[in-house]
Amino acid sequence: MFHDHDIDAVLEIVKEAARLDILPRFRSPDLGDVLEKKSSIDLVTDADLLSERRMTEAFRARWPHALVVGEEACETNPALMDALKDADLAFVIDPVDGTFNFQAGLPTFGTNLAVVVRGETVAGMIHEAVLGDTLIAAKGAGAQMLRANGHRSSIAVASPVPVSSTVGTISINDIGYEQRRRIAGNLAKTQMAFAYNCSAYEYWMAATGKVHFIGHHKLMPWDHLAGVLIHIEAGGFTARFDGTPYLPGHTTGGILSAPDRDSWQEILQEIVLA
Template sequence: MTFSDTDLDYLMTIVAEAAAQEIMPRFRNLGAGDISEKTSAIDLVTEADLLAEKHITVALKARFPGALIVGEEAYETNKSVVPALAHADLAFTIDPVDGTFNFAAGLPVFGTIVAVVAKGQTIASVIYDPVLGDTITAIRGAGAFLRRQAGQARRLSVAPAAPLSAMTGAISWGHMKEPDRSRVGGNLRKARMAFALNCSAYEYWMVASGKWHFIGHSTLMPWDHLAGVLVHQEAGGYTAKFDGTPYRPGETTGGIISAPDEHSWHIIRREIIGD
């Protein structure tokens, strides 16, 4: 399955439309009844999530009627769609508002993420910032690009390798269970600076553009990571699961680390993730 530049333009257009119609009008305008908890007080869903996902889903089905659509919110009613990503001829994953906690709190650190998967491989990505109107895109084998709302575009590159004491990045230790949570949280002191954005869209944005050296996650829901991993790889970076194997569509366990290169990956795996 090929995914053309025209298809990518269409994807960027419908994502921007969903943001303009369903997300931004609700930003900092949500009432108490517009926000619901899913699994906890930091795992939220809002009207913007539901309506933006619906908008993108309808548009994708119109252009790609045979494709598998895996939306974060729709997954709650049909969890068989995630394993099906491994074998689908063509599939799309959608995170309509990644960083919903930030969005609901009025913090402008959130994004819309869409990945395109064909026969078990991520082939294209869109990560959109609804506040700035900027987009990161990638097509497998063709590089990763930051596209400004005003029309400027530049190719992305990861940060050069550096000693761990000079590295910056983020590991989502807050989602880990003990004793991993305490061990990883403590080990992050070995890096120059560690961040916590609670937003995969921005984390991949930072690591693919060379602002950070590494990111890591223990939970691998596809709408959070497939698009970002491809962007990072196309920017020259190296990503693997905690056990060193590649991260593939349909997988949800095992943890991943994204780093500038394989050597840096091993340093972070050993010194920060540990055993």
């Protein structure tokens, strides 16, 4: 079983991993190796591996029957992904989202954590290890920013504006050349395009109203489940490119987050599909 008050315990587990395994290795190359997984921009560090292991052990100690789906664990055991949509309780972890930035010494990375119950995301958080702030949401209860000093405040997405006045991004890292060129050209219709190479920071910016839209083609659950719930609970609209809801277990179909359904449709047509 997972209850609302358990969110505080989950947050403490995430913060402990950041404090003990992630921050000590940030800008400290002597404390950990950096390895390539599939390419020079798809990396894993000791901070990823050790923090995921610590969180996994802590979740299993408190919830022995829970499924833990970590990005690094799925590299060696892809069957974890298949079990996610049917699990009674699952924790989905990206310990260091934005590893390329982390290993380059850029403080634009975060920890994504989603709680999934029987195929539904019921809680999510994005923890920013360097500043110690966290975005946190529970399904149906809104989204908040919890500062390192304990101050808590509600967050909200940006107000809708015409495409020509928007700031946003569509990740084009995982698509073919012609499609990349087309979408990159379409982003010129906006007021400004940005890119952090970090889903955690992109969802942070969208959910707090700093940018209007974000979109991705590749749908790995550790990249999106927490951020999507936070964005929706902050008042935004998120769906796959075909208009269907994004659910645990989905890995294809693309995803777009915008302030509301109408602006989502306009951005889809003008930026993603045009």
